[in-house]
Each structure stands twice: as C-alpha cells, then as structure tokens.
Amino acid sequence: MISIYAGITALIGMFLIFAIGLFVLSRSSSDGDAGQVRHNVYRIRRYWMAGLVAVLVGVLAATLPRAPNLRAAEVHPQAVVKVTGQMWQWSFTPVSGARLAPDGTLVLPAGKPVEFLVTASDVNHGFGIYDSAGTMLTQVQAMPGYTNRLIYTFRKPGTYTVLCLEYCGVGHQVMTARMKVL
Ligand SMILES: [Cu+2]
Structure with a gap:
C-alpha cells in the first residue's frame, strides 16, 4: 500500500511541476528585459520554496507518528523469547508467554505481540521469519555483542520457519528453525 501512495504522490508532484512550468512558459515573452525576468524568477522562487517547505513539514507531521520504530515503543509484548544464532543453528530461550515443544519447536501465541531478543554467539547471522507460503514476514540481524529487539504479532495460527538471511559459512x-503459533 505504501508504494502505491508513494507512486501517487510522485505522479501528483510531477504533474504540479509540469503545470508550473507551463504557467511560467505562458507568462514569459522573449522581448522582456533581463532585470525584470530575474525579479520575477526570484519572486516565484520564494513562493516555491515556502510552498515546498510547507508540504515537507506537513508530510513529516502526518507520517512520523506512524514510523514503525516509534510505534514499537508503545507495544507491550505478551511473550518474550531470547534468540541466539550460532553456526549453524538457532537456539530459543523462552522468557515469558512462550514455550519449547519437546522436539525443539518454539510455541508462540497468535494475535499477541511477541518480542524476540536476537543475538549471535559467533558471526553475523540474519533472523528471518517466513510463513508457510514462504513469504518473509519480518527480520532482524543477529550480531555478536548486540541484542536486537524484534516485535512481531502473528495474526494467524500455523507453522512458521526461521531462515538465516546472512551467509555465515558452509552450513x-x-x-533453519520451526515455530508454531497457536
Ligand atoms: Cu547464519
């Protein structure tokens, strides 16, 4: 959806620039003196800059509150899991609201925000979560010495797969790892 809005905004912007160009062309004549032309251009430029700044400030004010990183601070996770990447496996340590099945599958709740605390113990890995159709839902880097917070709400129950997203050696x-959402 976001790319559609961006496309529409870009189209409207291009149309506006074209319309302004036509307007300027229609008002210009070849026999005007240069001083007058410069004066007109400077005057238009001032309005153009003021308008541009107003549009940019408006867009920022409208979209900044929806930035995912700002919204993440408001989310209160219902389940917390520590994730460690290590050549070449993922290990999960449920902290709250989640559990490990006997076969090692991570069991998570559906419809509730889950917080993954992701790190690595050797080299950089990528923690990517895929649904059963193979569509990536979310991802974060797993780095030694850092813990990255990833909060995700699984809308549908089912089986999800974790793949490493950063080449980390022959394995x-x-x-991969498996997660079950109930
Ligand atoms: Cu890896």
Missing part, C-alpha cells in the same frame, strides 16, 4: 542453508 548457512541448513540454519
């Missing part, structure tokens, strides 16, 4: 492609 990279087998670095």
